[in-house]
Amino acid sequence: MAVWENEDGAVSGYYRDLICDAYGKTPLELGLVELPATPTPESVELAERLTLSRLDGGLVELLRGHTQSIRMMDRRLGGATIYQQTAAHVEQIVKLVRYALPGPHREAAADELGQAAALGGWQALDMGRLDEAWRLHEVATAASRESGRPAGLAYARAQQAFILLDVDRAAEACEMIRRAREDAGSGVPAVLLSWLHAAEGEALAADGQRNNALRALDLAADNLAAGASDDSLPFVMLGAGHLARWRGHCLARLGDEQAIDDLSDALAVMGEGRYGRAEASLRVDLAIAFRARGDSTESRLHAQRAADLAGRTGSERQRRRIAGLLSA
Template structure:
């Protein structure tokens, strides 16, 4: 049954900001996530009928002065069970998470992310997977509350990163497994942004597996899920991701519309501390546009890709430069310039060897064999 949270807030004539204020007052000394994060969480509860954890159920009841059944968020009744004896007790050591632990997990994820951007996944993948397993272990016995949900959000980000590395290394099965962890963790954390991002990345797994129609459907779902409830830079990223799926389907008009929507959504200031997993500015979007045009066999991609390469700078982003070089090789080949195409393909092959990008090596092999 859908909850009544949206209707109750309307009855109270409260804005989301007012509800956040009342939740903080009900929480007392317990720290809650930032205002924007809380507003996105409220949107999930009200618009997506997202599950409300025990911790937030109590806060909502206190804030509104109503019972859980009145709000439509009552938990399922538990079946009566026999009293546990000492022998039946499980030897569980419960984890008490706090802001310090969550900050350490976040810093470690960011460290792996930055190394990955420079060096590729081959050198950091095992570390990324170990990090995912570590957070999973902490969450398995963590007590409910805001800190657990914040740790779940970190698990989602770490798993999405490791899943992307697995995909880049050519392991589609492992990439899918890790993205399933990422989407489940994002749901527990109540983060629309993290869920939309991980879902869209899962579309790339489908693309590499040869299921372009399904990939486009998943990316459209992710974009629709996010709506206007996520920062503008992520909205732009989701439009561009869908453009790439449409390019794989050869839908030129759809590609151009999606790229234009991405450009319109992209803010002037793309820095957002709440989205460390999104790296997108005008230069990166030009690279994305060039990539989509190259997949369509459009020689006009060369200008966008050349501009993106000059902005990026050689050696700054290993894996991204590999993809850009391959796209340039494709674009020059479409224009009939075999010499330039081969030069970029060879440079891409050199970089792919350093970063361990199996998916780009496959693209390069096809180019050089042509």
């Protein structure tokens, strides 16, 4: 026994049993065996998270379907109504992706996270919550990079530039969208290139660059004709009517009364009451364009209709634009 105590020698099973019988103690009480390590709360939690975040194709499809459902409700009802649901959805995907092991399912979930976060960021922007809008777009761009899909990254980065437009930093917004478009190159569908050119046109119009803005809108039309739709890009809703609305918006920003024709055509295609936030924005543009023509009666009618729609959808962004029109 002294040898084992002084020299720290191992006790065989045979002698361990004899010693325990002699002292009437268990091996653990005599220090002949060590207590097995107890998992720490942190290691238990990590193991549980890794187990619960076993992504598969079916789960990714469920996430994708939920994002699309939120997207369609957002188009009809506006961000204020649906934002809390969007934010919760984003947080859920963040947790799933964070603890998922590398592989194609994680990349697909990251792509969906990018789309959901970009949608939430746009809703926050519409509600006037600019810090939150910026944060969510940062989530979207990081997730899109991890997914390895350039379309989502280009879209999120370009859309983030609209936050800069809302804080009167048009030149920086132009540069941000231009870089997103150039980095995307020809590796994205034509309909997204059309969207990127149109977004750049809006930023250029806000910066007072009329000729460059109109050139960008022409390029948007050219690319739209080359590829009118793509099922892999549910976040891009762009057709001839949408592009007419975008062109009208840019012309209205430039103080050009010709915007009225494009905007009136876009309103006829859109239909009244179907897309609250988009219609509110369009009617603000019509109000601006009619005021540029000198028709204060029509301008005020559209501004008042826009105010009603902005109230229903909770669009603080459009309310700010409308306030200036109605007070003029």
